[in-house]
Amino acid sequence: MPAMTTPTTPTIVVVGHGMVGQRFLEALAERGVAGRARIVVLCEEPRAAYDRVQLTSYFSGRTPDELSLVEGDFMERHGIELHLDDPAETIDRDARTVTSRAGRSFTYDTLVLATGSYPFVPPVPNKDAEGCFVYRTIEDLLAIEEYAKTARTGAVVGGGLLGLEAAGALKGLGLTTHIVEFAPRLMPAQVDDGGGAALLRTIERMGLTVHTGTGTQEITVDEAGAVNGMALSDGSVLDTDLVVFSAGVRPRDQLGRAAGLAIGERGGIMVDEQCRTSDPAVFAIGECALASDGRVYGLVAPGYEMAETAAATITEEARSFTGADMSTKLKLLGVDVASFGDAHGAAEGCLDVVYSDSRSGVYKKLVIGSEGELLGGVLVGDADAYGMLRPLTGSVPPVAPEQLVMPAGIGAPAALGPSSLPDDAVICSCHNVTKGTIRGAVTEHSCTTVPEVKKCTKAGTGCGSCVKVLGQLVNAELEASGVEVDKGLCGCFGQSRQELYEIVHTLRLTSYQEILDRHGRETARGGNGCEICKPAVASIIASLAPTIGAGGYVLDGEQAALQDTNDHFLANMQKNGSYSIVPRIPGGEITPEKLIVIGEVARDYGLYTKITGGQRIDLFGARVDQLPQIWARLVDAGFESGHAYGKALRTVKSCVGQTWCRYGVQDSVKMAIDLELRYRGLRSPHKLKSAVSGCQRECAEAQSKDFGVIATANGWNLYVGGNGGATPRHADLLAQDLSDAELVRLIDRFLMFYIRTADRLERTSTWLERIEGGLDHVRDVVVHDALGICAELESLMADHVANYRDEWSETINDPERLRRFVSFVNAPDVPDPTVKFVPERDQVKPDLPLLSIRPLEALEGSAAR
Amino acid sequence: MTIAPEKTQTQVQLRVGHEWFALCALSLLTPGRGVAALLPDGTQAAVFVDREGAVHAIDNRDPFTGAQVLSRGLLGSAAGGPFVASPLLKQRFDLRTGRCLDDDAVSVTAYEVRVG
Ligand code: SRM
Ligand SMILES: Cc1cc2nc3c(=O)[nH]c(=O)nc-3n(C[C@H](O)[C@H](O)[C@H](O)COP(=O)(O)OP(=O)(O)OC[C@H]3O[C@@H](n4cnc5c(N)ncnc54)[C@H](O)[C@@H]3O)c2cc1C
Ligand code: SF4
Ligand code: FES
Numbered sequence: 001m002p003a004m005t006t007p008t009t010p011t012i013v014v015v016g017h018g019m020v021g022q023r024f025l026e027a028l029a030e031r032g033v034a035g036r037a038r039i040v041v042l043c044e045e046p047r048a049a050y051d052r053v054q055l056t057s058y059f060s061g062r063t064p065d066e067l068s069l070v071e072g073d074f075m076e077r078h079g080i081e082l083h084l085d086d087p088a089e090t091i092d093r094d095a096r097t098v099t100s101r102a103g104r105s106f107t108y109d110t111l112v113l114a115t116g117s118y119p120f121v122p123p124v125p126n127k128d129a130e131g132c133f134v135y136r137t138i139e140d141l142l143a144i145e146e147y148a149k150t151a152r153t154g155a156v157v158g159g160g161l162l163g164l165e166a167a168g169a170l171k172g173l174g175l176t177t178h179i180v181e182f183a184p185r186l187m188p189a190q191v192d193d194g195g196g197a198a199l200l201r202t203i204e205r206m207g208l209t210v211h212t213g214t215g216t217q218e219i220t221v222d223e224a225g226a227v228n229g230m231a232l233s234d235g236s237v238l239d240t241d242l243v244v245f246s247a248g249v250r251p252r253d254q255l256g257r258a259a260g261l262a263i264g265e266r267g268g269i270m271v272d273e274q275c276r277t278s279d280p281a282v283f284a285i286g287e288c289a290l291a292s293d294g295r296v297y298g299l300v301a302p303g304y305e306m307a308e309t310a311a312a313t314i315t316e317e318a319r320s321f322t323g324a325d326m327s328t329k330l331k332l333l334g335v336d337v338a339s340f341g342d343a344h345g346a347a348e349g350c351l352d353v354v355y356s357d358s359r360s361g362v363y364k365k366l367v368i369g370s371e372g373e374l375l376g377g378v379l380v381g382d383a384d385a386y387g388m389l390r391p392l393t394g395s396v397p398p399v400a401p402e403q404l405v406m407p408a409g410i411g412a413p414a415a416l417g418p419s420s421l422p423d424d425a426v427i428c429s430c431h432n433v434t435k436g437t438i439r440g441a442v443t444e445h446s447c448t449t450v451p452e453v454k455k456c457t458k459a460g461t462g463c464g465s466c467v468k469v470l471g472q473l474v475n476a477e478l479e480a481s482g483v484e485v486d487k488g489l490c491g492c493f494g495q496s497r498q499e500l501y502e503i504v505h506t507l508r509l510t511s512y513q514e515i516l517d518r519h520g521r522e523t524a525r526g527g528n529g530c531e532i533c534k535p536a537v538a539s540i541i542a543s544l545a546p547t548i549g550a551g552g553y554v555l556d557g558e559q560a561a562l563q564d565t566n567d568h569f570l571a572n573m574q575k576n577g578s579y580s581i582v583p584r585i586p587g588g589e590i591t592p593e594k595l596i597v598i599g600e601v602a603r604d605y606g607l608y609t610k611i612t613g614g615q616r617i618d619l620f621g622a623r624v625d626q627l628p629q630i631w632a633r634l635v636d637a638g639f640e641s642g643h644a645y646g647k648a649l650r651t652v653k654s655c656v657g658q659t660w661c662r663y664g665v666q667d668s669v670k671m672a673i674d675l676e677l678r679y680r681g682l683r684s685p686h687k688l689k690s691a692v693s694g695c696q697r698e699c700a701e702a703q704s705k706d707f708g709v710i711a712t713a714n715g716w717n718l719y720v721g722g723n724g725g726a727t728p729r730h731a732d733l734l735a736q737d738l739s740d741a742e743l744v745r746l747i748d749r750f751l752m753f754y755i756r757t758a759d760r761l762e763r764t765s766t767w768l769e770r771i772e773g774g775l776d777h778v779r780d781v782v783v784h785d786a787l788g789i790c791a792e793l794e795s796l797m798a799d800h801v802a803n804y805r806d807e808w809s810e811t812i813n814d815p816e817r818l819r820r821f822v823s824f825v826n827a828p829d830v831p832d833p834t835v836k837f838v839p840e841r842d843q844v845k846p847d848l849p850l851l852s853i854r855p856l857e858a859l860e861g862s863a864a865r
Numbered sequence: 866m867t868i869a870p871e872k873t874q875t876q877v878q879l880r881v882g883h884e885w886f887a888l889c890a891l892s893l894l895t896p897g898r899g900v901a902a903l904l905p906d907g908t909q910a911a912v913f914v915d916r917e918g919a920v921h922a923i924d925n926r927d928p929f930t931g932a933q934v935l936s937r938g939l940l941g942s943a944a945g946g947p948f949v950a951s952p953l954l955k956q957r958f959d960l961r962t963g964r965c966l967d968d969d970a971v972s973v974t975a976y977e978v979r980v981g
Contacts, residue, residue, distance in 0.1 A: 528942040530939075558897075573937070575930060577937075824900075824902055824903040826889050832909075
């Protein structure tokens with residue numbers, strides 16, 4: 001299509017559609033430029049702008065679509081022409097034209113270069129061999145993921161921020177991972193020697209091998225030309241199947257260079273404070289630009305500032321970019337690392353305040369100026385304070401700096417809330433949002449929740465490191481402006497989960513509708529409730545069922561309508577609408593006969609079979625109408641529901657223990673089975689997990705469980721509040737050397753106290769940290785009976801244990817209950833045709849492409865309707 | 866509980882194109898939950914009865930995942946209107962209009978329903 005412009009509509013051409021390019025388009029749109037000018041974007045990558053900062057989250061399940069930065073119909077709505085997969089090749093500044101690889105040519109009035117950086121690959125022999133990668137685009141990640149399937153070992157060249165991220169990703173892909181860093185410490189740009197040492201210890205403890213002070217001399221290859229190793233500058237050789245170069249980035253300034261724009265000595269397109277290059281019709285923003293302070297910024301926040309500055313300048317607003325700070329927080333690897341401000345203490349006369357604990361890998365340093373003001377700092381191992389400290393940079397902290405680095409519990413913990421920050425403190429550095437702006441969102445734009453404030457101010461929508469402080473600030477502001485912060489469960493109930501528990505318990509209510517109509521918010525009474533309170537109330541009723549006189553079967557009468565879909569079908573829904581089946585295997589112990597039955601059932605129904613992380617077996621891909629038949633066979637063989645679908649006890653894992661293991665001091669398998677059978681089916685605010693280890697070697701990982709038990713020569717130690725998952729927490733020791741009976745009684749009390757007082761979806765770990773008094777308080781209540789409620793807690797549990805029945809055997813023996821297990825109400829014999837599978841590694845997986853097609857086309861091959 | 870005989874006869878009907886299509890007896894629906902129905906053209910509808918006894922029907926396909934699962938979501942009320950929350954990623958859809966309450970750009974077909 002030829003470029004057609006009337007002389008009255010100016011044309012803005014943007015080269016590069018990365019993070020900064022997209023932000024620039026948004027800034028134009030906000031200023032209404034999109035209606036007045038023709039905007040053309042040339043994008044080299046095959047997809048529109050996405051969140052490069054969160055790139056690595058692809059490996060934790062974020063899809064490329066979810067990473068996209070372009071909202072819905074943004075381009076169409078603003079009439080922006082986006083050309084994907086078509087990079088700019090030449091610029092003719094005299095004719096003011098840009099020509100693309102596909103031969104498109106555009107005449108511009110204003111040209112904006114946002115071409116970003118390219119990864120620097122050191123010129124070592126065989127650097128382009130098969131198995132060598134860089135880490136910058138989604139396409140790079142897809143290629144690494146594919147290649148890693150056949151690799152066992154990976155090496156990352158470069159131990160900076162990105163190198164560590166890449167190493168974490170390789171480890172996550174199951175490779176034995178090495179990091180090779182030329183400098184004497186990791187993250188040399190951000191942390192000092194002390195911080196580097198703490199970081200090294202933590203990373204090595206995670207099983208990565210670090211080689212610092214070593215360079216890469218050569219990549220070695222096999223006969224086929226694929227990587228098989230690396231020769232290092234210290235003379236050693238590293239066997240590796242895959243290499244990722246992450247040795248820094250260089251500005252992509254070639255286009256500008258070829259067009260004769262002024263370029264910095266060490267690269268970067270030179271711009272002034274308005275982001276104009278040496279040609280006033282051409283701007284450069286983001287990582288390709290050399291800012292007026294002589295720096296090339298490799299971070300997104302300064303890039304966004306430049307995007308805003310260029311857009312403002314184009315619309316004749318006054319704005320300038322004179323430099324930015326280089327604060328960063330590492331998001332990956334489970335190690336907290338943050339540095340901000342003058343982290344290396346370069347300012348004259350500044351002093352350091354350092355706290356260092358090599359045992360736990362914690363290192364904190366604050367740099368304090370001669371007037372006592374905070375200039376910067378480095379946090380390794382515990383960066384919780386980052387969100388508060390960064391905005392304080394430049395001002396004198398309200399408490400002594402020593403208190404800011406001491407861990408809570410030692411000395412006076414610094415009670416530093418966001419109220420101590422000045423209004424101009426930048427809370428969100430990704431989007432440069434100040435405390436004042438956030439307060440304004442609450443007071444002037446009547447935002448009352450964090451999601452609303454995020455939408456209104458963009459704060460918290462970048463790297464996410466400020467969200468915690470954001471939440472505190474929003475609540476503080478709401479409270480200050482007299483709005484009572486609504487601690488209600490949802491739009492239907494003004495009470496918290498704990499308050500509802502007390503209402504249900506004392507008034508012995510068993511009907512959700514009655515609870516809603518009598519205790520719900522005025523506006524919600526008589527309505528249908530919502531998806532938050534229905535399962536929460538159902539769970540409370542189920543936890544208390546025998547005591548308050550409710551039917552114990554979770555699908556009886558009104559209860560059926562309250563349950564989440566997983567509880568409703570007693571199975572876990574998968575992404576294509578099929579279900580998974582998890583029979584209980586108490587303690588992970590199973591007879592060969594039972595294993596054979598599982599195998600036969602899986603084979604007969606073509607189910608994908610996998611050993612779970614909970615020492616049992618998951619069978620995936622059953623259609624809703626197959627669930628009863630499958631369970632009939634399993635129940636017949638002596639299996640029962642494993643409650644993988646419910647907020648209930650999951651598994652009690654065990655190690656093999658005293659019976660076989662030469663170190664074991666107690667029978668851990670027997671105890672695990674006893675505990676699993678005792679607490680099976682117990683509905684709770686969130687799922688419950690447990691484990692029992694036969695000795696201190698802890699093979700069952702009990703300290704990562706909600707309640708974990710470790711054998712001692714004298715009995716059992718009970719640990720509580722452990723958690724794996726996204727925010728792992730080591731469990732705390734509640735009591736020592738317990739007899740079997742003492743152990744069970746203490747767990748009874750602990751669980752019932754948790755069920756009574758926790759919030760909806762609050763694991764024991766977060767509950768323990770939240771409740772006033774923490775572990776000490778819980779110990780007072782459940783060990784020392786400080787509240788005098790232990791007898792009641794025990795009797796509640798006794799009721800549960802006495803009334804437990806297996807949900808699946810109750811279901812398959814009742815035709816009325818079985819009626820819901822059909823795909824279609826009007827065609828009970830027809831299976832859902834969209835639940836289809838395709839082969840994968842000798843088993844099946846969901847046919848996902850089928851889901852992206854409208855059913856008519858899928859069924860009849862025709863698009864007509 | 867006794868069910869009046871004429872009540873069990875009451876049929877739920879959906880408007881498909883110009884035709885009324887009979888689905889099933891009203892008594893087969895549980896208040897507060899949905900069921901899936903297969904329509905003559907091979908598409909699927911999600912049919913719900915709310916607390917008041919009003920019947921609603923929308924497309925069964927969850928546009929966010931492509932899976933035919935909306936009938937298996939939880940019902941609720943927001944701003945006075947009934948909605949279903951998708952069981953997969955929890956987006957809510959207005960049962961009267963099919964509009965997604967969490968994303969203005971998305972909606973699903975809503976069917977006319979009558980009971981008789
Ligand atoms: C099947 C399994 C993965 C596997 O193939 O191994 C699994 C699968 C799921 N896990 Fe898990 N988790 C499984 C073991 C674990 C473990 C390991 C363990 O239990 O020892 C953990 C970490 C330990 C922990 O929970 O502390 C784990 C931490 C999570 C979390 C994060 C919890 C947290 O507190 O951070 C979630 C999300 C949640 O619950 O909100 C989750 C959620 C899920 C869900 C329910 C996600 C979902 O909503 O669809 C998955 C559904 C399974 C299904 O459809 O059947 N899963 N999940 C494992 C089943 C174990 C079992 O036999 O019951
Ligand atoms: C794994 C990873 C993690 C990161 N983590 C952080 C972090 O935690 N915090 C932080 O602040 N920053 C982080 N960054 C850096 C951040 O992503 C960049 O600062 C930001 O993306 C820069 O934006 P940009 O638009 O200048 O460049 P880019 O996002 O790279 O976009 C430039 C685009 O221009 C295209 N292009 C180049 N030449 C042409 C041409 N001739 N024609 C058309 N298109 C062209 C490129 O293909 C690219 O799509 C991270 C980067 C990576 C790779
Ligand atoms: S925890 Fe102790 S008893 Fe159990 S398997 Fe490990 S070493 Fe043996
Ligand atoms: S600081 Fe990154 S999102 Fe706010």
